[in-house]
Amino acid sequence: MGPAWVRDSGLSADGDVLIELEPEGPQRDDLADDVRAALEDSPAAAAFFDTLPQYYRKAYLRWVDATTRRPEVHAARIAEVVRLPATGIKERPRS
Template identity: 60%
Template sequence: MRFDAVIGVAARGAVLVPVPFDPDTVWGRKPRHHVAGTVGGIRVRGVVEAAGGGFGFTLGPAWLRDCGVRAGATVPVELVAEGPQRADLAEDVAAALDANPAAGAFFDALAQFYRKAYLRWIDATRRRPEQRPVRIAAMIELLAAGHKERPPTS
């Protein structure tokens, strides 16, 4: 998504980048939308959430220090959803997440690092395909219980 945004003021020296669309409509319904892109030509990663009467994400003082973006400025913004999305998942994984709404919602809210780690763990069963459904079931249990990552195996 490309758009121009007027940078607003946020708490503790941060700025708010308003997003002029509903991310649930564009990227699917999620509690939080992890995004990557650029603001004023400078790379950013953030979380789009409800802000004021719409949606937006904040950029902290450390990001602002050297970028030249200030509150009140109009800057070009480009954002994409970060990491694997539901539409990108294998059918068996997507079906398992759909069958357990709590696990699916928790998976969708995870940062891309955690989503990718679960998917790599499942994809590591190529040499032992009988393990794939076992790992998918384990992932669903862990996600439903609110675990960001699987416990290390011994």
């Protein structure tokens, strides 16, 4: 903790602080059931998806969510969310 943070927080420099760390961004438990099931069926894709920074995970999920009214496109995009990370590609296609 820097001096400004300590000064503004009301804590003393020699005091103890409890810090809790949490994963950032959407985790697998936060995903829609169909996306989570597809990732669970492909361990390689799931493992790579879990290592992606939140920016890439959110981009994939927004890309899939944009098709909720078109089931055939929705299913195709979920398949891409599995196929691309399984091959080590972190960015979704630009469409």
